[in-house]
């Protein structure tokens with residue numbers, strides 16, 4: 664079991680209104696794998712991703728990250744664990760009026776004293792680092808533009824760059840391409856995969872588009888009504904299985920593979 668990097672044990676989330684979003688999800692993840700989570704709307708994908716770093720506190724069960732129990736951590740310990748986990752969001756979550764590079768350097772804040780971080784001062788080393796990271800996502804020429812002057816795909820690449828600035832060993836991406844056109848989606852997924860492979864970062868990506876999951880992920884996990892109903896390699900995910908994951912009585916979903 665030594666190559667288990669991240670593990671969820673019977674992870675359960677029941678919201679205050681009684682919705683059972685996750686039902687005892689037990690999974691293990693290896694270092695460096697790119698895993699896509701698929702499933703119909705309301706299946707529990709976001710809840711699962713957000714429960715991993717306790718942004719959404721699980722009701723019961725445990726998350727073990729490099730043998731550290733995140734679910735029992737709090738205060739400084741939780742902050743130190745979270746620093747190793749980069750998040751990428753559907754709506755990018757950038758500071759729109761700030762420059763691209765400043766957004767990227769926000770990923771470094773977890774490494775700065777709160778005083779320095781609070782007034783937003785970055786060292787020459789940080790700026791140099793920020794430019795190098797922007798180069799990795801092909802945005803070095805946009806470093807000093809305002810974030811809201813960039814296209815959606817470029818903004819999401821800034822989101823990825825900000826996550827890398829954190830020097831994470833795990834990236835959690837919640838629907839990173841849901842608001843992008845197919846060409847930008849392809850571009851963003853290519854960068855995410857390249858960085859995950861080059862840096863050996865375990866990456867878990869929630870995706871609505873099954874064809875993107877099949878193309879980019881090493882492994883696909885299908886979640887339906889809070890339970891894992893598929894866990895395998897992209898080539899093991901048959902159309903029948905996709906039907907089974909998404910079928911809710913009316914077969915209204917679409918997939919293109």
Ligand SMILES: Nc1ncnc2c1ncn2[C@@H]1O[C@H](COP(=O)(O)OP(=O)(O)OP(=O)(O)O)[C@@H](O)[C@H]1O
Nearest residue numbers: 678679680682684703704705706707708709710711
């Ligand atoms: N804060 C909340 N309070 C109550 N129920 C919630 C809350 N957040 C999510 N839920 C419910 O939990 C279930 C899982 O939601 P979740 O957002 O995790 O699904 P999802 O698979 O990510 O959906 P989508 O693909 O539409 O984003 C749904 O039934 C949802 O309505």
